[in-house]
Amino acid sequence: MEASQGELARTDPRTGRKLWTVRWASASLDYGSDGSFGGTMDRVRGALFGRNGERTSFEADRAEARQKEDWLKLSGHVRLEAQEPQARLRCEEVLWDAAASTVKARGGVVLETAAYSVGPFPELWATPDLTYFSTPDLFEAGRGSKERWNKR
Amino acid sequence: MKARLAWIGIASLLLAGFQGQKIVFRDKGGTMEVTGFASWSTRRLDGNRLSFLGVGQPVVAKWSRQAMEARANRIEGLVVRQGEAFELVSADLSGQVRATFQRGSAQRSPTTLRVESGNASYASASSQLRLTGGVRLTQEEPATKQSFDIRGQNATAALAPVSGIAPSEAVKSLEVDGGVRFRFVRQGDKGLDLDGTSDRLSYDSPQGVLVLVGNVHLRGEDLFYGGEAWANKATIRLDAAKNPTSVELEGTPAESAVRRKAAAGR
Numbered sequence: 001m002e003a004s005q006g007e008l009a010r011t012d013p014r015t016g017r018k019l020w021t022v023r024w025a026s027a028s029l030d031y032g033s034d035g036s037f038g039g040t041m042d043r044v045r046g047a048l049f050g051r052n053g054e055r056t057s058f059e060a061d062r063a064e065a066r067q068k069e070d071w072l073k074l075s076g077h078v079r080l081e082a083q084e085p086q087a088r089l090r091c092e093e094v095l096w097d098a099a100a101s102t103v104k105a106r107g108g109v110v111l112e113t114a115a116y117s118v119g120p121f122p123e124l125w126a127t128p129d130l131t132y133f134s135t136p137d138l139f140e141a142g143r144g145s146k147e148r149w150n151k152r
Numbered sequence: 153m154k155a156r157l158a159w160i161g162i163a164s165l166l167l168a169g170f171q172g173q174k175i176v177f178r179d180k181g182g183t184m185e186v187t188g189f190a191s192w193s194t195r196r197l198d199g200n201r202l203s204f205l206g207v208g209q210p211v212v213a214k215w216s217r218q219a220m221e222a223r224a225n226r227i228e229g230l231v232v233r234q235g236e237a238f239e240l241v242s243a244d245l246s247g248q249v250r251a252t253f254q255r256g257s258a259q260r261s262p263t264t265l266r267v268e269s270g271n272a273s274y275a276s277a278s279s280q281l282r283l284t285g286g287v288r289l290t291q292e293e294p295a296t297k298q299s300f301d302i303r304g305q306n307a308t309a310a311l312a313p314v315s316g317i318a319p320s321e322a323v324k325s326l327e328v329d330g331g332v333r334f335r336f337v338r339q340g341d342k343g344l345d346l347d348g349t350s351d352r353l354s355y356d357s358p359q360g361v362l363v364l365v366g367n368v369h370l371r372g373e374d375l376f377y378g379g380e381a382w383a384n385k386a387t388i389r390l391d392a393a394k395n396p397t398s399v400e401l402e403g404t405p406a407e408s409a410v411r412r413k414a415a416a417g418r
Contacts, residue, residue, distance in 0.1 A: 085196065108173075115233050116184075116202075118177040118194065134193030138205060 008037060010070065010098070019098035020072045022046035022063050030067065038067040044074065050128035051101040056082045058094070070098040078105070080130065087113045087130035096128075102139075103128055177204070181237030186227075188212045200233040201241075210248060215240045218276065219254040219262075219314050245272040249283070255312050255322040261294035265311070265322035279311040279324075291322055297339040298394055302353065305330020312357075326355040332364075338394065346372040346396070350386075360390040370399075381408035 007023040024041035031037045044063040048056045061076025073095050080089040080103065092107025103126040110119030111126070111133060126133035132140070177186040177194075189206035196202055206213070210223040218240055225247025231238040245251070249272045256262040270285020283289075287307045292299045307328040312320055328334075335347035351366025363385070364370070370381040384403020391397050401408065 085199070114180070115236070116177065116179045116238065118192070119175060120173050121175055121192070131196040132194070134205075135191045138191050138193040138207075140193075 010065065010072070012070065012098075017051070018049045019070055020046060020048050020096055022065075022072065024063065032067045036067040038065050038069075040064050046072075048072070048080070048096050048098075048103070048128050054082070054127070054129035056080050056103075056128045056130065060094070072096040072098070080105075082128070082130040084129070085113070085131065087111065089124075089126065089130055091124075101128060102126070103130075104136075177206075179233075179236065179238040181235060183216045183237040184214065184231065184240075186211065186213045188223075197230075201230060202233070202238065203230050204228070210250075213243075217314075220251065222249070222251040222272075222274075224249040224272070240274070240276055242275045243273065245274075246270070251281075253311055253322050255314060255320050256295070263291065263293045263295070263320060263322045265289065265291045265309075267307075267309075269307070279313065281307075281309045281311060283307040283309070287328070289323070289326070289328075293321065296394070298337070300334065300336045302326070302328055302332065302334045304328035304332040304353070321357050323355070324357050326353070328353045336394075342393075342395065344372070344395070346370070360392070360394075362388040362390065364388075368401075372396075379409055 004026055005024065006027060007021065009021040010019045011017060012019055022041060023045050025043035027039060027041040029037050029039035041063040043061065045059045046057070048058060058074060058078065058080045060074035060078040062074070064073040065071070073093070075093045078091050078094045080094065081087070089103070089105060089109065089111045091105040091109040093105070095104040097104055104123070105126065106123045108120040109122070109124040110117065111124065111130065121135065123136055124133055125136050125139045134140070174187055175189065175192070177192070178184070186204070186206055189208040189211045191207040193205045194202060205226070205228045207226050210225050211227045212221070212223050213227055213229070214221045217237055220240065222243070222245055224245035227243060227245050229243035230241040232241050247270070249267070249269045251267045251272065253265045254262040267281065267283060267287065267289050269283035269287040271283070273282045274280070284306045286305060288301070288303045289307060289309065290299065290301045307326065309326045310324045312322055312324050329352045332350045332353045334353055336344065338344040348364065348368065348370040350364035350368045352364070354363045355361070365385050368381070368383045368386045370386055372379055381399070381401055383401035385401070387400040388396050389398045
């Protein structure tokens with residue numbers, strides 16, 4: 001189904017916790033009979049919600065989601081912005097692994113705060129509030145799957 | 153098709169650009185910079201403190217306010233924010249550690265302490281540096297034309313505070329153990345060349361005392377005299393200009409041989 005401007009939210013069906021929201025300028029979406037949805041969206045903005053209540057806003061050229069899967073993929077001029085404390089991440093692609101509450105960013109990843117900047121990394125993983133981040137090989141056990149993003 | 157090829161070309165160039173770019177951690181004040189890491193992690197502990205871990209071949213970290221530069225295969229540290237600058241609170245370094253500390257004014261020939269070791273830890277509150285796994289410390293004090301070179305297995309050094317004006321020693325006190333080899337040199341009119349070996353060495357700059365313990369062998373030369381000494385313990389007292397004022401030898405056997413240099417007899 002082709003859709004012009006719109007907005008959707010994905011919640012965890014077991015807990016009812018909000019995982020992410022997305023608004024788009026144009027989209028091609030498929031809806032399941034149970035209300036699940038997937039597809040691609042262009043010129044997107046939205047927010048990612050961590051399991052500890054963190055909220056990070058984003059914008060990107062495109063977004064992709066699949067029915068019955070919790071992840072959200074952002075691509076093209078991706079920008080994430082955490083508010084408390086303030087931090088910004090920019091890169092070419094982000095996979096928001098909602099189940100692991102982990103941002104998996106790739107392609108010229110730069111993270112910047114009022115105090116410092118670091119990058120560009122080929123790949124960087126982070127908590128949704130961007131207060132903890134690392135290259136995938138050092139990402140803390142318990143922060144989510146250590147599986148490389150490109151295996152998904 | 154042409155457009156598609158063009159996009160592939162642009163994407164490849166961008167990817168090559170990213171891969172070729174040096175990854176840098178830098179504070180806004182430009183006083184802390186870390187490079188050379190292949191792996192990295194950072195955790196914000198609170199509004200002012202940050203922990204970091206870098207792994208590389210080697211990781212190179214600089215703190216200009218603290219006049220410190222360190223290289224190692226792994227550096228794990230804690231920094232605290234002071235305005236726009238991050239200052240190092242503590243660090244653990246491992247794998248081919250090389251570090252440099254400067255004291256005194258950068259414009260007026262600062263004193264430089266260089267350390268090499270297998271592993272190192274540094275705590276800025278106590279200005280204490282612990283080195284293990286084969287260590288070497290060299291200090292060059294251009295203002296007084298003095299230098300030392302000390303090697304051993306392990307060392308603990310208390311560093312002088314970063315003053316910024318007068319040149320001063322970088323090391324306030326030092327303990328070295330394990331097959332110690334040392335050499336103190338002063339060039340110029342009041343030349344001095346003192347070297348030797350011992351099991352342990354301790355040096356207290358404010359007190360002006362150098363103590364050597366265990367299998368001590370001392371060999372020294374100034375403009376007039378040259379000599380050698382063997383002892384179980386040697387205590388060398390120094391004046392403010394680092395001239396030896398007394399040498400006390402203890403233990404069995406304690407023997408010494410002093411010779412007057414030819415130049416002195418003229």
